[in-house]
Amino acid sequence: xxxxxxxxxxxxxxxxxxxxxxxxxxxxxxxxxxxxxxxxxxxxxxxxxxxxxxxxxxxxxxxxxxxxxxxxxxxxxxxxxxxxxxxxxxxxxxxxxxxxxxxxxxxxxxxxxxxxxxxxxxxxxxxxxxxxxxxxxxxxxxxxxxxxxxxxxxxxxxxxxxxxxxxxxxxxxxxxxxxxxxxxxxxxxxxxxxxxxxxxxxxxxxxxxxxxxxxxxxxxxxxxxxxxxxxxxxxxxxxxxxxxxxxxxxxxxxxxxxxxxxxxxxxxxxxxxxxxxxxxxxxxxxxxx
Amino acid sequence: xxxxxxxxxxxxxxxxxxxxxxxxxxxxxxxxxxxxxxxxxxxxxxxxxxxxxxxxxxxxxxxxxxxxxxxxxxxxxxxxxx
Numbered sequence: 001x002x003x004x005x006x007x008x009x010x011x012x013x014x015x016x017x018x019x020x021x022x023x024x025x026x027x028x029x030x031x032x033x034x035x036x037x038x039x040x041x042x043x044x045x046x047x048x049x050x051x052x053x054x055x056x057x058x059x060x061x062x063x064x065x066x067x068x069x070x071x072x073x074x075x076x077x078x079x080x081x082x083x084x085x086x087x088x089x090x091x092x093x094x095x096x097x098x099x100x101x102x103x104x105x106x107x108x109x110x111x112x113x114x115x116x117x118x119x120x121x122x123x124x125x126x127x128x129x130x131x132x133x134x135x136x137x138x139x140x141x142x143x144x145x146x147x148x149x150x151x152x153x154x155x156x157x158x159x160x161x162x163x164x165x166x167x168x169x170x171x172x173x174x175x176x177x178x179x180x181x182x183x184x185x186x187x188x189x190x191x192x193x194x195x196x197x198x199x200x201x202x203x204x205x206x207x208x209x210x211x212x213x214x215x216x217x218x219x220x221x222x223x224x225x226x227x228x229x230x231x232x233x234x235x236x237x238x239x240x241x242x243x244x245x246x247x248x249x250x251x252x253x254x255x256x257x258x259x260x261x262x263x264x265x266x267x268x269x270x271x272x273x274x275x276x277x278x279x280x281x282x283x284x285x286x287x288x289x
Numbered sequence: 290x291x292x293x294x295x296x297x298x299x300x301x302x303x304x305x306x307x308x309x310x311x312x313x314x315x316x317x318x319x320x321x322x323x324x325x326x327x328x329x330x331x332x333x334x335x336x337x338x339x340x341x342x343x344x345x346x347x348x349x350x351x352x353x354x355x356x357x358x359x360x361x362x363x364x365x366x367x368x369x370x371x
Contacts, residue, residue, distance in 0.1 A: 009355045021351060026303035031350025183347040221305050
């Protein structure tokens with residue numbers, strides 16, 4: 001091949017390449033979402049020194065260790081509180097929370113709903129593989145009914161969360177769902193949230209061939225991608241109450257919510273200036289340059 | 290005449306075959322050779338069909354492949370390197 005030696009992968013500058021190959025299994029979709037995120041960041045032409053990635057615990061928590069940005073791998077479920085603190089201490093930062101369904105909605109469920117309620121200006125990317133993958137494939141809050149997991153050998157009988165409906169009900173400004181099959185749409189969505197102010201939530205369905213698909217006889221990563229291709233239907237603007245996921249049913253994808261609400265810092269500023277008048281002086285941010 | 294080309298980092302590949310399956314012009318196939326971890330990486334079988342759309346690069350979970358357009362590469366030294 002006549003590949004010119006100076007051509008490098010466009011996402012390479014955003015990765016800690018000395019840590020590659022990463023720990024994610026063959027066929028896992030987390031790498032694809034990181035790829036899309038890196039491309040969205042490059043396209044947005046943001047100053048990468050002002051972007052921070054915060055992640056929780058789990059397979060997708062590893063993202064913080066692989067991106068060459070300011071990043072923080074936090075304790076289990078607490079990615080959003082750390083990110084909120086980061087954003088409030090240094091509002092000029094673009095804070096992205098990158099985590100999984102178990103971390104964000106089970107252990108960190110309370111943090112998620114309250115950050116969405118306050119409309120803190122952070123962007124949450126939830127890689128949803130439908131189970132707790134890193135700990136061995138136990139039933140998680142997003143596991144669909146009848147799916148077989150390590151803790152539900154006869155099939156899961158708990159109702160699952162509809163993450164998009166939860167985010168909308170809690171007050172998120174932007175709610176979208178894509179799968180790892182929809183790389184272009186996902187990249188576009190990530191670009192949109194990087195430009196938007198307020199609490200933004202993107203759910204990305206991702207294969208877990210090692211623990212979810214294997215137990216449920218759904219094949220490997222590639223089979224899951226074909227399954228996503230076959231079953232997904234773009235339903236932009238659909239009411240989030242109608243987009244719940246089932247094990248084998250249709251996967252509604254698209255941008256469901258995009259609305260304007262005053263974000264947390266704006267609300268605080270507005271209320272305090274109204275009440276205190278001239279006495280309200282904003283402190284200069286000691287960490288901002 | 291091919292409009293594009295792909296660059297493959299064989300050692301990073303885990304053989305998931307996303308690039309092979311979703312290449313719109315079917316430029317790639319899985320190689321029968323192994324890399325040092327024992328995975329079959331993709332190889333180019335129909336270079337003349339490559340448009341350099343970089344969809345393989347977007348799908349790759351291991352950052353092991355990317356496509357580039359020959360015209361752009363000739364125009365600048367490292368496309369999108371920044």
